[in-house]
Amino acid sequence: MVTRQLLFAVICVTLFTSVSFAEKIPDYYKPYAPISLDKSVYTWTDKIHITIVSPSWNENKNGIDSIGDDQDHQVKISTASHSLGPYRLTETSPNSGIFTGEVILTGFLHDVDDDGNSDTTPRTSGNGPTNGLLEVKRDDGITISFEFADGVVLTTSAKISWNLGEIVFSNPNYSTDEPIIIRVNDPDMNLNPESLDQIIIGASTDSDSAGISVVAVETQDNSGIFESTISLTQTSESSGNRIHAFPGDTITAKYEDRTLPSPYGVSDDLDIIAKSSIESNIPSIQRVSIEALYIADSSGKQINELMKDKQIQITSHIHNNQDYPQPFTSIIQITDEQNRIVSLSWITGKLSELQNFELSQSWTPINSGNYQIEAFVWKSLDDPSPLVPSYAKLFFVK
Numbered sequence: 529m530v531t532r533q534l535l536f537a538v539i540c541v542t543l544f545t546s547v548s549f550a551e552k553i554p555d556y557y558k559p560y561a562p563i564s565l566d567k568s569v570y571t572w573t574d575k576i577h578i579t580i581v582s583p584s585w586n587e588n589k590n591g592i593d594s595i596g597d598d599q600d601h602q603v604k605i606s607t608a609s610h611s612l613g614p615y616r617l618t619e620t621s622p623n624s625g626i627f628t629g630e631v632i633l634t635g636f637l638h639d640v641d642d643d644g645n646s647d648t649t650p651r652t653s654g655n656g657p658t659n660g661l662l663e664v665k666r667d668d669g670i671t672i673s674f675e676f677a678d679g680v681v682l683t684t685s686a687k688i689s690w691n692l693g694e695i696v697f698s699n700p701n702y703s704t705d706e707p708i709i710i711r712v713n714d715p716d717m718n719l720n721p722e723s724l725d726q727i728i729i730g731a732s733t734d735s736d737s738a739g740i741s742v743v744a745v746e747t748q749d750n751s752g753i754f755e756s757t758i759s760l761t762q763t764s765e766s767s768g769n770r771i772h773a774f775p776g777d778t779i780t781a782k783y784e785d786r787t788l789p790s791p792y793g794v795s796d797d798l799d800i801i802a803k804s805s806i807e808s809n810i811p812s813i814q815r816v817s818i819e820a821l822y823i824a825d826s827s828g829k830q831i832n833e834l835m836k837d838k839q840i841q842i843t844s845h846i847h848n849n850q851d852y853p854q855p856f857t858s859i860i861q862i863t864d865e866q867n868r869i870v871s872l873s874w875i876t877g878k879l880s881e882l883q884n885f886e887l888s889q890s891w892t893p894i895n896s897g898n899y900q901i902e903a904f905v906w907k908s909l910d911d912p913s914p915l916v917p918s919y920a921k922l923f924f925v926k
């Protein structure tokens with residue numbers, strides 16, 4: 529009986545000892561502690577998430593352990609010229625054996641918006657697990673090392689680089705009453721990964737080539753994606769987030785990237801451009817109407833009897849269906865019975881908003897016979913897009 533109890537106690541001690549032995553002393557010959565990072569390339573002001581899976585360092589299965597802050601088994605985070613460590617990483621849960629920490633990169637002194645002032649605060653400090661700040665250069669590397677056991681150092685690395693910004697419109701074209709969203713993706717302008725950053729973008733149209741400058745705000749604290757919403761006006765000047773534009777205009781958005789990747793220089797800048805177009809809500813063929821087309825005498829009175837060698841006035845009334853000005857070319861063509869053009873005249877002008885406009889053209893028939901008058905209204909002679917279907921009328925000259 530006594531022997532049995534003793535044997536049981538010996539087994540217990542042996543089990544306990546062997547378990548705690550495995551926990552406390554890492555295996556020198558099979559070091560298992562993979563270090564992983566959330567990205568393989570970071571920008572200069574990114575937040576780095578470090579994970580080290582190291583079951584051997586889970587000494588207390590009922591409590592949160594930490595690694596890295598022990599002078600003999602340090603975690604170090606270093607760039608070419610700066611270093612943090614010993615840096616403490618903490619276990620994600622009491623028995624996970626997974627240790628994590630964060631470090632925020634603080635870049636170097638650089639003016640990203642050309643106002644003459646640097647927009648970063650480079651500094652290196654902190655001992656973990658989340659208060660680390662580390663200076664980096666544009667084309668730098670970052671190495672995380674962990675002395676897993678005496679003299680056994682495991683490492684992993686990532687690159688630091690700037691990115692070429694991108695700018696896009698939310699749609700390829702917009703009607704005049706639609707909000708316009710402009711989106712910039714430039715992770716380098718996520719200067720603070722823990723708050724919303726802002727950038728300035730430019731927008732211009734054919735009607736306002738100087739355009740406006742608007743603020744684009746980061747979509748989330750750590751997204752590096754910036755959005756601005758602008759609207760269009762036909763009736764007022766550009767101001768704030770509103771820009772003057774008419775249908776047919778091209779709208780251009782511009783972001784000046786001053787954080788360009790190699791082979792650009794650190795002080796280079798580049799305009800990143802996107803274009804979209806503004807379209808009328810009214811179909812192009814309905815933007816003008818021809819209200820009337822008739823023949824008048826020299827005093828402007830409508831006549832039905834036409835005599836050869838007697839001058840007449842061909843009068844048409846057109847109406848601008850849009851509540852903003854639009855250029856137009858009105859064409860009057862007269863053809864005879866053989867479909868030969870005997871008169872062709874045009875006038876080019878600009879209709880003000882909702883304007884009624886009377887056009888008059890004189891013509892003297894030389895021969896008697898049947899004729900046709902046809903009226904066209906086009907955008908311009910260069911762009912013969914009809915603003916209204918053509919309108920024809922037959923008449924007879926005695």
Ligand SMILES: [Ca+2]
Nearest residue numbers: 588591593622
């Ligand atoms: Ca633990």
Ligand SMILES: [Ca+2]
Nearest residue numbers: 639641643645
């Ligand atoms: Ca600045």
Ligand SMILES: [Ca+2]
Nearest residue numbers: 720723725749
């Ligand atoms: Ca941010």
Ligand SMILES: [Ca+2]
Nearest residue numbers: 691693716787
């Ligand atoms: Ca950039």
